[in-house]
Amino acid sequence: MxxxxxxxxxxAREGQTILDVAREHDIRIPTLCYxxxxxxxxxxxxxxxxxxxxxxxVAACTTAVSDGxxxxxxxxxxxxLRRETLKLIFLKHPMNCAACEINGNCQLQDLAHEYxxxxxxxxxxxxxxxxxxxxxxxxxxxxxxxxxxxxxGRCVQxxxxxxxVGAINFKGRGALARIAPVERMxxxxxxxxxxxxxxxxxxxxxxxxxxxxxxxxxWETRKVKTTCTYCGCGCQLELNAVGETVTAVTPVDGGVNRxxxxxxxxxxxxxxxxHERLKTPLIRENGTWREANWDEALDFVAKRLVxxxxxxxxxxxxxxxxxxxxxxxxxxxxxxIRGVIGTNNVDHCARL
Amino acid sequence: MTNSIxxxxxxxxxxxxxxxxxxxxxxxxxxxxxxxxxxxxxxxxVDPRKIPMVSFANIWLRPRPGTDVAWINGLCHVILExxxxxxxxxxxxxxxxxxxxxxxxxxxxxxxxxVCGIPAEDLRRAARLYARAPKAxxxxxxxxxxxxxxxxxxxxxxxxxMLCGQVGRExxxxxxxxGQNNVQGxxxxxALPNVLPGYQPVTDEExxxxxxxxxxxxxxxxxxxxxxxxxxxxxxxEGRLRAMYIVGENPALSDANVSHVREALEALxxxxxxxxxxxxxxxxxxxxxxxxxxxxxxxTFTNTERRVQRVRKAIDPPGRARADWEIFCRLAKxxxxxxxxxxxxxxxxxxxxxxxxxxxxWDYADPSEIFDELAAVTPIYAGxxxxxxxxxxxxxxxxxxxxxxxxxxxxxxxxxxRGKFHALAFQGPAELPDEEYPFYLSxxxxxxxxxxxxxxxxxxxxxxxxxxxxxxxxxxxxxRLGIRTGDRVRVVSRRGEVEAEVLVSENPAPGMVFATFHxxxxxxxxxxxxxxxxxxxxxxxKVCAVRVEKVAA
Ligand code: SF4
Ligand code: SF4
Ligand code: SF4
Ligand code: FES
Numbered sequence: 001m002x003x004x005x006x007x008x009x010x011x012a013r014e015g016q017t018i019l020d021v022a023r024e025h026d027i028r029i030p031t032l033c034y035x036x037x038x039x040x041x042x043x044x045x046x047x048x049x050x051x052x053x054x055x056x057x058v059a060a061c062t063t064a065v066s067d068g069x070x071x072x073x074x075x076x077x078x079x080x081l082r083r084e085t086l087k088l089i090f091l092k093h094p095m096n097c098a099a100c101e102i103n104g105n106c107q108l109q110d111l112a113h114e115y116x117x118x119x120x121x122x123x124x125x126x127x128x129x130x131x132x133x134x135x136x137x138x139x140x141x142x143x144x145x146x147x148x149x150x151x152x153g154r155c156v157q158x159x160x161x162x163x164x165v166g167a168i169n170f171k172g173r174g175a176l177a178r179i180a181p182v183e184r185m186x187x188x189x190x191x192x193x194x195x196x197x198x199x200x201x202x203x204x205x206x207x208x209x210x211x212x213x214x215x216x217x218x219w220e221t222r223k224v225k226t227t228c229t230y231c232g233c234g235c236q237l238e239l240n241a242v243g244e245t246v247t248a249v250t251p252v253d254g255g256v257n258r259x260x261x262x263x264x265x266x267x268x269x270x271x272x273x274x275h276e277r278l279k280t281p282l283i284r285e286n287g288t289w290r291e292a293n294w295d296e297a298l299d300f301v302a303k304r305l306v307x308x309x310x311x312x313x314x315x316x317x318x319x320x321x322x323x324x325x326x327x328x329x330x331x332x333x334x335x336x337i338r339g340v341i342g343t344n345n346v347d348h349c350a351r352l
Numbered sequence: 353m354t355n356s357i358x359x360x361x362x363x364x365x366x367x368x369x370x371x372x373x374x375x376x377x378x379x380x381x382x383x384x385x386x387x388x389x390x391x392x393x394x395x396x397x398v399d400p401r402k403i404p405m406v407s408f409a410n411i412w413l414r415p416r417p418g419t420d421v422a423w424i425n426g427l428c429h430v431i432l433e434x435x436x437x438x439x440x441x442x443x444x445x446x447x448x449x450x451x452x453x454x455x456x457x458x459x460x461x462x463x464x465x466x467v468c469g470i471p472a473e474d475l476r477r478a479a480r481l482y483a484r485a486p487k488a489x490x491x492x493x494x495x496x497x498x499x500x501x502x503x504x505x506x507x508x509x510x511x512x513x514m515l516c517g518q519v520g521r522e523x524x525x526x527x528x529x530x531g532q533n534n535v536q537g538x539x540x541x542x543a544l545p546n547v548l549p550g551y552q553p554v555t556d557e558e559x560x561x562x563x564x565x566x567x568x569x570x571x572x573x574x575x576x577x578x579x580x581x582x583x584x585x586x587x588x589x590e591g592r593l594r595a596m597y598i599v600g601e602n603p604a605l606s607d608a609n610v611s612h613v614r615e616a617l618e619a620l621x622x623x624x625x626x627x628x629x630x631x632x633x634x635x636x637x638x639x640x641x642x643x644x645x646x647x648x649x650x651x652t653f654t655n656t657e658r659r660v661q662r663v664r665k666a667i668d669p670p671g672r673a674r675a676d677w678e679i680f681c682r683l684a685k686x687x688x689x690x691x692x693x694x695x696x697x698x699x700x701x702x703x704x705x706x707x708x709x710x711x712x713x714w715d716y717a718d719p720s721e722i723f724d725e726l727a728a729v730t731p732i733y734a735g736x737x738x739x740x741x742x743x744x745x746x747x748x749x750x751x752x753x754x755x756x757x758x759x760x761x762x763x764x765x766x767x768x769x770r771g772k773f774h775a776l777a778f779q780g781p782a783e784l785p786d787e788e789y790p791f792y793l794s795x796x797x798x799x800x801x802x803x804x805x806x807x808x809x810x811x812x813x814x815x816x817x818x819x820x821x822x823x824x825x826x827x828x829x830x831x832r833l834g835i836r837t838g839d840r841v842r843v844v845s846r847r848g849e850v851e852a853e854v855l856v857s858e859n860p861a862p863g864m865v866f867a868t869f870h871x872x873x874x875x876x877x878x879x880x881x882x883x884x885x886x887x888x889x890x891x892x893x894k895v896c897a898v899r900v901e902k903v904a905a
């Protein structure tokens with residue numbers, strides 16, 4: 001089928017939404033609650049478009065296309081309506097970007113910029129927002145900031161769709177509406193597994209790591225794609241580093257995990273910069289530990305290995321490789337044990 | 353795994369046994385839940401514990417611990433009896449069928465009920481569901497392998513899979529879930545006493561000759577199968593093993609019957625421990641070498657579905673810490689210097705001064721050079737390079753540069769040609785509860801921690817979620833013993849005892865207690881039995897007998 005969007009004739013397929021078609025053809029419709037990994041939510045009304053024959057604008061993210069549909073995405077009316085929507089959001093959401101960690105990497109900020117929302121706009125309405133009280137979240141690992149929350153519902157949806165749990169939902173109405181843990185659903189109480197999928201999809205930093213390091217600004221953060229170090233799923237993720245400190249783990253598209261992570265993968269990075277990390281070789285001398293440099297330590301290891309090998313033969317030496325090291329390292333280690341020491345006494349603890 | 357994780361989306365029936373999937377492999381657990389929820393795939397869980405996946409299951413079988421061969425043979429019995437097996441697959445792809453068929457005759461559902469405590473009718477239902485599925489996948493983990501007869505358990509599952517032809521196609525297969533991130537890779541790379549990289553036997557002279565030439569080493573490669581980890585510690589106590597070099601592992605906490613392991617570590621003449629933290633094992637070392645974490649080096653990991661994926665360096669290691677590969681290279685050179693020092697003649701005789709083909713002795717500019725070398729000697733990795741695995745990784749076997757990798761194994765034939773049925777007799781666990789030690793103890797993991805906790809215990813968030821060991825006990829037993837959640841108990845086995853807080857929970861079966869091995873304060877492995885599977889040499893961590901005593905407050 002074809003549809004007419006902003007005067008262009010576009011090919012479309014059955015089952016696509018207006019937003020799908022627009023994106024496929026690089027026509028930008030602003031969105032806020034829509035997230036690629038989730039089913040359309042349709043709560044924010046940023047994506048409204050005019051469809052000929054319809055008296056009111058419709059949400060592009062939830063409206064399916066039909067043959068011959070005529071769509072306009074950027075009329076003056078639409079722009080004004082979107083501005084109103086944004087102004088309402090900023091009634092509550094603090095315009096305090098300088099103190100926000102995702103400053104420079106925030107969809108809401110981008111929209112405020114695009115639609116020219118500024119402080120004077122916020123006096124349009126003669127109402128003061130009620131301050132929603134902070135409250136507990138579903139997991140102690142995540143902090144919920146009710147004022148920042150724009151009630152888009154992504155988090156609620158992610159917990160159902162991605163994690164298959166459903167531990168959080170909307171609570172309260174109007175200005176007091178907030179996200180809160182689900183108390184009970186019939187006979188079962190959905191239990192939060194602390195996976196952080198909700199946090200990962202939040203567009204406005206209303207969900208943050210409760211115990212995390214202070215994250216760097218978007219422009220000082222290096223992101224390095226790598227493989228999770230915990231279980232054998234081999235999830236793909238991105239380490240965020242500022243200087244020599246890992247400050248967060250963020251998801252990447254694709255991989256076996258398709259962007260999802262579990263609690264270990266997402267929150268388990270503290271150990272990397274932990275103060276107890278070993279920082280120097282240690283040699284035991286008369287029952288106490290002495291710091292050593294590499295040459296000293298390795299010469300000592302070599303000497304003892306040569307001693308023992310010549311006294312008792314290579315099979316008097318045993319080696320345990322590591323299921324945590326890389327393939328390259330396991331390869332080199334067994335090459336050393338087999339090809340330099342000369343024994344097959346090499347194994348790893350994985351079966352345990 | 354014989355198959356790929358993504359195939360969970362294709363399959364019709366999923367059988368999980370001995371894997372607390374949603375806790376130990378959360379992402380795979382989620383995909384299974386989704387398959388059940390969205391696509392109405394059927395789920396069978398076989399586990400003595402009421403693990404979280406049970407709430408998604410269509411059928412839950414709760415066998416007594418250590419009776420796996422019995423219920424698996426029981427399933428086969430029903431499938432044969434009701435004619436639900438795949439005659440074509442059995443005829444064309446397998447051998448040993450008649451003998452196997454004979455061997456499962458005695459495993460009637462009624463007999464299985466006696467042995468395992470699984471209601472006969474439930475067993476029949478599960479058998480029909482699995483056998484009739486157009487596609488069915490089995491997932492298992494340590495709950496199957498960590499038994500005195502773990503190898504038999506796996507063979508029994510293989511029988512079931514072949515009997516129903518549920519292998520060699522997309523969405524089928526027998527899939528072990530690897531606990532640690534690179535167990536698969538460590539095995540692939542020959543960190544095993546009997547095989548060189550790529551599972552090439554050390555006893556094969558032709559293979560040895562190839563490696564001898566490839567590595568250009570003067571040391572004669574040994575054709576004698578080495579010791580597995582579980583034999584190393586006893587060998588130390590017998591004086592046959594004098595030195596050990598332990599990289600990134602913590603056997604002083606993770607191994608069965610750790611008191612015994614610690615005794616052995618103590619008795620060593622020389623111990624090198626290379627790790628990122630000062631572990632319980634490091635405390636026994638003569639030299640401790642500081643290594644880099646995964647965030648501080650380049651390399652590859654191979655995941656549970658055999659996918660070789662890149663690890664990339666984000667930051668520098670702290671202080672003098674170095675990547676393990678750099679340490680090995682420097683050590684190899686130090687070793688050769690040491691030999692040279694002692695005697696130039698001896699060194700030449702040992703061949704250690706010899707140059708490695710075109711590059712200097714143990715000189716690698718970066719891990720990609722090591723990878724190229726290992727790909728050249730490991731046929732299943734032969735077609736791989738950093739460039740090829742850069743995006744998305746590739747699943748081995750990948751024998752050549754243009755091979756796309758292998759999402760599932762055994763498509764047209766098994767590695768050995770025909771799949772062999774094994775006739776298996778049921779042997780119970782090595783240690784059963786008795787009057788003095790009336791409970792089964794089973795060990796495992798929880799979602800928030802990893803292995804011996806060396807890393808996760810140092811992550812503030814994760815440690816807050818699960819700050820201490822809580823031994824789980826069924827409400828019936830708790831009531832009988834007058835124990836409540838939060839009480840302290842002493843758990844005693846023939847080998848040792850530990851004290852910890854109690855969590856009264858429906859998860860363990862009545863008559864069973866459950867503990868993890870994440871917490872150094874509660875070294876549960878002082879209790880466990882080091883009885884070994886005769887083939888795999890894996891200890892029976894999943895079953896031993898204990899008694900539980902309340903500790904006066
Ligand atoms: S952390 Fe995970 S389980 Fe908990 S509320 Fe968020 S998405 Fe749901
Ligand atoms: S917490 Fe974030 S994702 Fe959830 S409703 Fe609020 S703004 Fe949306
Ligand atoms: S993120 Fe979780 S499921 Fe994925 S590899 Fe890491 S530990 Fe495993
Ligand atoms: S993006 Fe369509 S309603 Fe929010």
